[in-house]
Amino acid sequence: MSDTTTMTTATIEADPTVPIIRITRDFAATPAQLFRAHTDPELFARWVGPDGMTTVLDRWDATTGGAWRYVASRDGVDFGFHGCFHEVRPDRIVQTFTWEGMPDGVALETLTFTDLGDGRTRLHAQSLCDSFEARDGMLRSGMEVGIDQGYAKLDGLLADGEIGESE
Amino acid sequence: MSDTTTMTTATIEADPTVPIIRITRDFAATPAQLFRAHTDPELFARWVGPDGMTTVLDRWDATTGGAWRYVASRDGVDFGFHGCFHEVRPDRIVQTFTWEGMPDGVALETLTFTDLGDGRTRLHAQSLCDSFEARDGMLRSGMEVGIDQGYAKLDGLLADGEIGESE
Numbered sequence: 563m564s565d566t567t568t569m570t571t572a573t574i575e576a577d578p579t580v581p582i583i584r585i586t587r588d589f590a591a592t593p594a595q596l597f598r599a600h601t602d603p604e605l606f607a608r609w610v611g612p613d614g615m616t617t618v619l620d621r622w623d624a625t626t627g628g629a630w631r632y633v634a635s636r637d638g639v640d641f642g643f644h645g646c647f648h649e650v651r652p653d654r655i656v657q658t659f660t661w662e663g664m665p666d667g668v669a670l671e672t673l674t675f676t677d678l679g680d681g682r683t684r685l686h687a688q689s690l691c692d693s694f695e696a697r698d699g700m701l702r703s704g705m706e707v708g709i710d711q712g713y714a715k716l717d718g719l720l721a722d723g724e725i726g727e728s729e
Numbered sequence: 730m731s732d733t734t735t736m737t738t739a740t741i742e743a744d745p746t747v748p749i750i751r752i753t754r755d756f757a758a759t760p761a762q763l764f765r766a767h768t769d770p771e772l773f774a775r776w777v778g779p780d781g782m783t784t785v786l787d788r789w790d791a792t793t794g795g796a797w798r799y800v801a802s803r804d805g806v807d808f809g810f811h812g813c814f815h816e817v818r819p820d821r822i823v824q825t826f827t828w829e830g831m832p833d834g835v836a837l838e839t840l841t842f843t844d845l846g847d848g849r850t851r852l853h854a855q856s857l858c859d860s861f862e863a864r865d866g867m868l869r870s871g872m873e874v875g876i877d878q879g880y881a882k883l884d885g886l887l888a889d890g891e892i893g894e895s896e
Contacts, residue, residue, distance in 0.1 A: 580748055580860060621794065627813050629794030646794050646813035648825040648835055656835050658815040658825065668815055668823050670837040670857065690837065690859045693747060 572709055574701075581697035585687040587713050591720050593675035593683050594727035597652050599716055600624070600673060605725060607632070609715040612708040626650050630657070645671075659689070667696055739876055741868075748864035752854040754880050758887050760842040760850050761894035764819050766883055767791070767840060772892060774799070776882040779875040793817050797824070812838075826856070834863055 572587040589596060599605050601624035607617045611634050621631040624647055631644035642662035648670075649656045655673040670690040675683050691697040719725050739754040756763060766772050768791035774784045778801050788798040791814055798811035809829035815837075816823040822840040837857040842850050858864040886892050 582859065627788065627796030627798075627811075629813070631794075644794075646796070646815050646825070648813050648827070654833075656825070658813070658823070658837065660815070666821075668837065668839070670825065670835065670859070672835070672859070688859070690857065692749065692837070692839075692855070692857045 572706075572713055574706055574709065576697065576701060581691040581694045583689040583691075583697060583700060585685075585689075585709060587685045587687075587709075588678065589683050589685060589713075589717065589720065590681060591683050591725070592681060592727055593653060593677050595720065595725045596675045596683050596685060597655075598727070598729075599719070599725055600655060601650065602729070605719065609719055610634075610708075610712050612711045613715075615708075623647070624650050624655075668692070669696075669700070739873075739880055741873055741876065743864065743868055748858040748861045750856045750858075750864060750867060752852075752856075752876060754852045754854075754876075755845065756850050756852060756880075756884065756887065757848060758850050758892070759848060759894055760820060760844050762887065762892045763842045763850050763852060764822075765894070765896075766886070766892055767822060768817060769896070772886065776886055777801075777875075777879050779878045780882075782875075790814070791817055791822075835859070836863075836867070 572585055575584045577584065591599070599609065603619045603622040603624070607619055610617055615634045615636045617632050617634045619630070619632045621629055621644070623629055626647060626649050628647040628650070629645065630647065631642065634641045634643070644660055644662065645658035647655070647657045653675050657671050659669045659671050660667060672688045674686045676686065678684055689700065691700065739752055742751045744751065758766070766776065770786050770789040770791070774786055777784055782801045782803045784799050784801045786797070786799045788796055788811070790796055793814060793816050795817070796811070796813040798809065801808045801810070811827055811829065812825035814822070814824045820842050824838050826836045826838050827834060839855045841853045843853065845851055856867065858867065
């Protein structure tokens with residue numbers, strides 16, 4: 563049994579036995595389009611995070627062994643995030659994640675893109691924390707708003723034909 | 730309660746509630762010396778792993794956002810390992826770790842160096858896996874031999890005066 567919250571379209575689950583959050587979301591996109599949405603810096607900055615936030619990437623090398631950092635801003639308040647890319651391949655991205663407001667907190671994130679056919683793809687996003695306290699703190703942070711609104715922006719970019727399968 | 734195995738000098742604990750392995754080991758070294766032993770590529774290759782293994786680094790950028798890969802060989806058999814460095818600072822290194830024999834298995838490793846005074850430092854090494862099965866598989870892999878023999882080699886380098894506090 564998992565504690566499941568169903569969003570507009572995303573499902574966010576807290577694993578009962580390990581400190582993991584699992585997000586599942588279907589998109590009207592191919593795996594290649596979702597991969598580009600998560601690796602192309604200009605595309606990523608346009609959809610990540612909640613409405614009203616402006617995201618500026620100041621480090622971005624979405625390759626195996628690369629690293630990333632961005633700052634999200636709203637009403638003059640900045641939120642920095644950074645990590646490294648453990649592996650980047652067409653069906654799977656593994657990366658670390660820190661919100662700089664808690665600089666020693668680190669999550670290990672795994673994204674997979676599963677082809678559902680008919681131009682649809684299921685995104686699985688797993689965040690692994692090193693304690694249940696840290697995991698539950700993430701869940702209480704309001705993350706679901708950023709996830710839901712961010713993925714809605716990504717839906718919009720896909721619907722507008724702004725994300726091809728390759729550059 | 731933890732399941733604790735006491736090695737010659739290292740302690741390896743399997744956390745009962747989260748899929749974490751914790752290793753604790755004291756060294757006759759300063760934190761700066763232990764930091765160099767874990768970040769200087771030539772020094773690291775000389776002590777990591779069990780006796781009889783030869784380690785060759787083919788990627789090594791021990792800085793925040795950098796990456797690493799090495800191949801350990803014995804009797805013509807190669808074992809590849811790689812990851813990225815999430816954070817590298819004098820008292821703490823956070824990095825990812827994959828043994829390429831299980832290419833989708835990823836652990837998040839956190840090393841800290843705690844000054845005990847009198848030229849002694851305690852190393853804490855935490856490995857976080859995304860399931861208890863993966864964590865227990867690591868414990869059954871014979872990792873304790875590499876840890877114990879590797880740290881004994883590091884003791885030897887320190888005793889021989891081969892690791893200064895800076896380059």
